[in-house]
Amino acid sequence: MTYREIDYLDKIEKLQEVYPMSAAMAEAIGVSRRSLLNWRDRPESIKTEHRFNIDVLFCKHFIIPEWDKKGETFTPTLLQDDLSGNDALLMPFLRRLSYGTIEIETGMSKDDFERAVDAKKLPKNMSIETFHEAVNTYLTHKWLWHKCIDRAERFVITEESVKGLHGDFMRGIREDAGFYSQKIRVMGGLDALHTTLPEDIPEEMNRWAYKCSDAATIEAIAKAHAWFIAIHPFGDGNGRVGRALILAQCLNAGLMPPLFDSENRAIYYAAMEHAMVHGRHAPLIRLFHESAIRAR
Known part of the structure; x- marks a missing residue:
């Protein structure tokens, strides 16, 4: 499953592990605390730019640490x-x-x-x-x-x-x-x-x-x-x-x-x-x- 397949409310809930204070999470996303509360009832109201900010934060805190492995090698993908x-x-x-x-x-x-x-x-x-x-x-x-x-x-x-x-x-x-x-x-x-x-x-x-x-x-x-x-x-x-x-x-x-x-x-x-x-x-x-x- 990629980060794009995870529901935004699930991402926000997961991000609460990093930002236990709602004010800190709201600041990181670039919205007011009121917006966070509104999103719980109306997730469809999350604007595109805020969805992107949530995605970046989610990737930063939960995807990037998993990918940060030294010595991992990849087979080159050659031009078709x-x-x-x-x-x-x-x-x-x-x-x-x-x-x-x-x-x-x-x-x-x-x-x-x-x-x-x-x-x-x-x-x-x-x-x-x-x-x-x-x-x-x-x-x-x-x-x-x-x-x-x-x-x-x-x-x-x-x-x-x-x-x-x-x-x-x-x-x-x-x-x-x-x-x-x-x-x-x-x-x-x-x-x-x-x-x-x-x-x-x-x-x-x-x-x-x-x-x-x-x-x-x-x-x-x-x-x-x-x-x-x-x-x-x-x-x-x-x-x-x-x-x-x-x-x-x-x-x-x-x-x-x-x-x-x-x-x-x-x-x-x-x-x-x-x-x-x-x-x-x-x-x-x-x-x-x-x-x-x-x-x-």
Whole structure:
């Protein structure tokens, strides 16, 4: 049974073991004590954002400790041979990856994503930002596949190539697309983690690229991802760029890239926090492995 199959009232009851005082639990979820009482009578009134917060807390306190096992090894999930050259399989696969990375970061609806990707021009009742976010993400993922698989060229990871990915994702959305942030960045929900100071980003990214450019196992790729997100070099779009780098590293190594979307969003956030705050990567590595199998 996964955390998504457990009833929310059961999750709240279990979380009372961690937060015996209702005020502490309410603060952790981001609601009032009155809301907790109301939910017991009307669980259907729990809003989507609060369901997500409950899921993250549940994963953090009950799933992550079970997954935090040293020395656990996983059999690599190799890239499917039948994807290459088969548009009937490849295009839906790339759309799943593309929408997943947008969904967990922006909450864009699947309908808006599909309309944008299929449109020849800006669809009615859609903002230009939503249009660019969807199209930029899909085309960037498609380009990475074409380069690494169809043309058999490695995506060489350097500071400039990482900036180039950011430019591809954020062009038409942000004026600083393709440039490191010059401001302090805040990582939502991770008060214990301080991102790299703006003046230190170039040096830290240079170190990251030097250390992680040749990551070729799911373990090394997961650790590189946590480090990149901790640096948080851009003003926005760090998640999209970070997950595109996962895709590039997996394609370089012939590995199936993990699929991240609303189905595993909460455990992804919990595992990332565990890795970045505590420096323990076993849960994140397991998540990468399971998400790669799920992507097949």
